[in-house]
Amino acid sequence: MKTTDRPLILISNDDGLDYGGIQTLIAIARRLGDVVVVAPRQHQSGMASAITVSRPLRAMLHSDEPGYRVWQVDGTPTDCIKLAFSHLLGGRTPDLVLSGINHGYNAGISTIYSGTMGVVFEASAHLVPAIAFSHENYHPEADFTPCEATIEQVISAVLRDGLPTGVCLNVNFPNSASYPGMKITTTAMGHWESEYEHRVDPHGQDYYWLTGHYECDDPDDDSTDMYWLGKGWITVTPCHLDQTDFAAMPVVATMLDVAVAKG
């Protein structure tokens, strides 16, 4: 791909190339810059920031046009971004990394299991601004047309202004034909209840299917993504890959009777 003056946008997801979500995102991004897609070859839902350590990766070139190149990698979403930075971008650093559009929300603590979010956290490690887009409708044929103007607006703003160092955005859309607007939100803490359905196979052996429902720790907290998605709004949650709890440092230091690190 020729180097141009247009911004270079790297795109991945956790569903692979066949889903409408990534195709919608590619179409929008191609209006705004040169695009390289590095997508997983197989479905990678729930793969978080998992990386492949026990076997090597393969990359297959799927499309190659001026300003547009598409690869498939037989690994996780995070593998895709790592291999892009390491080899597939030919040494160029992208101006922006995009992930999604995921078919299904990545709100609440779904962010920690999400391969869609794994993409943007890996971009953050490389200090490149990144945006994850997810949509309530998990049907492969979901219509994302009502989201397109907002997606283009958010991408354009980040291309123009950047993001604070190490910050990525987690954008979620309810399944709706229109939206009252967008809110800047926090991640709703919580956990899944009744998380596995216990069944017995024809040979009398137990097995467990993942299922369940999300319980917010505080469903009335009107700062959270889950609260505003429930009211039909688009939510934008700034995230950081640093999971250090700075406020807890002096508490733990006192508890263990040791010093907080410095000098």
Place this chain on the structure above:
Amino acid sequence: MKTTDRPLILISNDDGLDYGGIQTLIAIARRLGDVVVVAPRQHQSGMASAITVSRPLRAMLHSDEPGYRVWQVDGTPTDCIKLAFSHLLGGRTPDLVLSGINHGYNAGISTIYSGTMGVVFEASAHLVPAIAFSHENYHPEADFTPCEATIEQVISAVLRDGLPTGVCLNVNFPNSASYPGMKITTTAMGHWESEYEHRVDPHGQDYYWLTGHYECDDPDDDSTDMYWLGKGWITVTPCHLDQTDFAAMPVVATMLDVAVAKG
């Protein structure tokens, strides 16, 4: 397992039962409480907080003695903790969740790829205190004897005092016969360089092996885990599963010309 007055300690890891690390941790924990181990059946290094969504899980009872029960699950470390809370603890909530001892550091942003950390983040989602232990020596036969007193001290302190809500501890040990002490640290931000080795197979096809070395964004920052591990100290980093960047919220609100969520 009978219910007793002793604390209930749930243990997992990402290496499986055969490694010395988890066996060392089990031996220490059994001195302090009743222990249930739910460990992955296969190696799960680099699995982060990945969950199994496309097939059901199986759990096999491996040992069952008074105050001590061991399960193996054919899934990820996070699956192990989820299935424990959902079914394998018989409805009891553990007082503490332990992970490791991992053979290999989980310092710097390794925390985001680490199955060892996936265990403790899942415990945090259930609001249960949790501690991950990792050791520089990745050899399966590594000798963790010099760490045992400190591990018992940290576990005892958390059993006594708890941890702030949603906080877990990430404890790392250099490979050493003795230590100058322990520091409460932050996670060293950075990324891997030269991350894949490109090779060509006998059929002329490219493949890529994960390798590389970690580059700290600021190697002189004397608040970080990487800095103090490099000086031979034990590090304790308090972590939280909430990845919201609260400081970035007003910045992003201004950039997108929308409101920060509230009421």
